[in-house]
Amino acid sequence: xxxxxxxxxxxxxxxxxxxxxxxxxxxxxxxxxxxxxxxxxxxxxxxxxxxxxxxxxxxxxxxxxxxxxxxxxxxxxxxxxxxxxxxxxxxxxxxxxxxxxxxxxxxxxxx
Amino acid sequence: xxxxxxxxxxxxxxxxxxxxxxxxxxxxxxxxxxxxxxxxxxxxxxxxxxxxxxxxxxxxxxxxxxxxxxxxxxxxxxxxxxxxxxxxxxxxxxxxxxxxxxxxxxxxxxxxxx
Numbered sequence: 001x002x003x004x005x006x007x008x009x010x011x012x013x014x015x016x017x018x019x020x021x022x023x024x025x026x027x028x029x030x031x032x033x034x035x036x037x038x039x040x041x042x043x044x045x046x047x048x049x050x051x052x053x054x055x056x057x058x059x060x061x062x063x064x065x066x067x068x069x070x071x072x073x074x075x076x077x078x079x080x081x082x083x084x085x086x087x088x089x090x091x092x093x094x095x096x097x098x099x100x101x102x103x104x105x106x107x108x109x110x111x
Numbered sequence: 112x113x114x115x116x117x118x119x120x121x122x123x124x125x126x127x128x129x130x131x132x133x134x135x136x137x138x139x140x141x142x143x144x145x146x147x148x149x150x151x152x153x154x155x156x157x158x159x160x161x162x163x164x165x166x167x168x169x170x171x172x173x174x175x176x177x178x179x180x181x182x183x184x185x186x187x188x189x190x191x192x193x194x195x196x197x198x199x200x201x202x203x204x205x206x207x208x209x210x211x212x213x214x215x216x217x218x219x220x221x222x223x224x225x
Contacts (some may be wrong), residue, residue, distance in 0.1 A: 032211050042157075043117075043201055043216035052210075066152035090154065094211055098145050098170075
């Protein structure tokens with residue numbers, strides 16, 4: 001069965017610094033990959049998705065992610081973090097019955 | 112445009128009481144519908160999904176059930192709540208019949224069982 005691992009439970013980044021959130025998946029073929037963001041007490045918002053083609057995908061809010069087949073990774077990046085980026089971030093993978101989510105990484109932004 | 116409504120936003124229920132959470136989607140037809148539960152530090156757990164009216168698949172055997180009485184309505188229920196049912200419940204939809212498309216989530220229901 002496919003699975004998603006987000007190794008970092010909590011990350012703190014200074015405002016204006018770059019960000020990379022890690023995601024590794026386990027699946028025999030190339031899955032569909034997603035990153036979602038969740039603000040406290042809210043639902044999840046889709047940041048970006050990878051289905052096929054260019055391995056560097058651009059998303060909303062200035063985020064991007066790169067699919068690396070050799071490393072089974074789909075890391076999320078942002079060149080300059082803003083205080084409003086503080087939230088919980090989830091990596092998710094398909095195929096399967098529905099999306100399988102990692103356990104999330106909480107991002108704190110320090111001033 | 113499509114919208115998803117989930118209610119109530121918060122709910123406090125005693126152990127042993129029934130539960131009914133409702134989710135409706137507007138602006139699309141025959142969506143795939145999902146119920147997820149989110150517990151702190153455990154990510155999102157898929158509870159039920161539905162690809163059509165009356166078609167419910169359960170991912171995790173437990174104290175909960177789901178129904179889809181109408182095309183764009185998805186209900187999560189329990190006859191008797193347990194303390195372990197506390198959590199944040201999220202409804203989601205995706206486009207049905209067109210291969211895989213992303214999930215779109217409602218704002219969730221915070222359920223506290225006391």
